[in-house]
Amino acid sequence: MSDVKRAQKAGETRRRILAAALELFVQDGHGATNLHDVADKAGAAVPRTRTLSLTAGDHARQATPWPKAMSWADDIIGRRRCAPHGQAIDYVDGLTMRSRLMHSATYLHDLLVSTIFTEGLDADMDLWTLGFNATWVQGANIETVASHFSLDLSTRTPCHLSDILDHNIDDGSQWVAEVGSWIGVVPGGSDNDQFILSLTADDRQALSFSMDISGNAWFKYARDGRMVVAFDPMSPDDRVGDDPHALDHMMEGLRFELSGPEVHENYVDTDESISSALALIGRVTETDIAADWFEALHSRARPTSS
Incomplete structure (x- = not known):
């Protein structure tokens, strides 16, 4: 597959996943939405791992269980990633989607935690x-x-x-x-x-x-x-x-x-x-x-x- 076609396919997958997540958030609430629901609705494969690897630039964040991560509006926008088939898919339109996705009551607390704590820090630290x-x-x-x-x-x-x-x-x-x-x-x-x-x-x-x-x-x-x-x-x-x-x-x-x-x-x-x-x-x-x-x-x- 050429690089152009691969990029087009990745972009289409991004759009399907983002649309599926938004629809399920509105329909069921973020707390009741999980990885398999989003993947099934989007027609995408479930990641091999049940964690999200959160990234910001070159700075890796802690890996977070999906149920918790799904309650973070920021996890499916901007600089956050998940990895179907082991391939990184960047979610786009972060600034546009932020206002539509900030439904989590704990959003700012969770964002602060994921910002302060980097990978490798004691897991018991908060x-x-x-x-x-x-x-x-x-x-x-x-x-x-x-x-x-x-x-x-x-x-x-x-x-x-x-x-x-x-x-x-x-x-x-x-x-x-x-x-x-x-x-x-x-x-x-x-x-x-x-x-x-x-x-x-x-x-x-x-x-x-x-x-x-x-x-x-x-x-x-x-x-x-x-x-x-x-x-x-x-x-x-x-x-x-x-x-x-x-x-x-x-x-x-x-x-x-x-x-x-x-x-x-x-x-x-x-x-x-x-x-x-x-x-x-x-x-x-x-x-x-x-x-x-x-x-x-x-x-x-x-x-x-x-």
């Missing part, structure tokens, strides 16, 4: 065990932010968020991203209230999101030297701050509160609560938390010499 902290600041220039985080901007190098864990372990580098009027930093320094408040002098704004090994998670929003609102994404009713309900209008449609064991439908779990907190950050910053931050190329910088 965001809670590792600990995760990110901070976003508006109203400050990059030099001011670098000063607060003790970063040496002369060491600034292009970097995806997917690469920062290794660099942070090696030399203490932190990921520094600029989108619109906001600057994001990962790891985001201390989530201590005083540190966050120090970022917000002169009417600046700051957002902080953190998770730790003890199972604690916090969303914090500060402005002009005061903590406006802070809460645990799993217990949003316990909001504290100078104006605990300041972001209520932005929280509409997001689900945080964990469901009790008596709830059997529309269950809200921890991953969905984390996804909701990340979605809220996107709403406050007026950015696409996935495309603008997690997946985009930004930079890293090493700490200043002591």
Whole structure:
């Protein structure tokens, strides 16, 4: 078979698989859709392995069981791949399909996990065990932010968020991203209230999101030297701050509160609560938390010499 015909056949297979997946998602829901259903509907062979090998550029992600992967909208768009007959088939039209496929309630949590954790990392490791902290600041220039985080901007190098864990372990580098009027930093320094408040002098704004090994998670929003609102994404009713309900209008449609064991439908779990907190950050910053931050190329910088 010629290269042209092979490419045409691959393209036709891509279109059939994508159309089949979309139809089954709408018809049965992502949770009830599996690999065999999609393959049968598309008239494609089932992969030899029951895992998806997630890739982003040249950086391999962890292999993920298909039932879980099918709940990730991003797994069938853009840079994700599956391998019928051992051949890689790139799913196309990622930006177009993203809005149609982001039905998973845990999408942003799952995307963050697949971005942070690369192949070869301890399989028992997760965001809670590792600990995760990110901070976003508006109203400050990059030099001011670098000063607060003790970063040496002369060491600034292009970097995806997917690469920062290794660099942070090696030399203490932190990921520094600029989108619109906001600057994001990962790891985001201390989530201590005083540190966050120090970022917000002169009417600046700051957002902080953190998770730790003890199972604690916090969303914090500060402005002009005061903590406006802070809460645990799993217990949003316990909001504290100078104006605990300041972001209520932005929280509409997001689900945080964990469901009790008596709830059997529309269950809200921890991953969905984390996804909701990340979605809220996107709403406050007026950015696409996935495309603008997690997946985009930004930079890293090493700490200043002591």
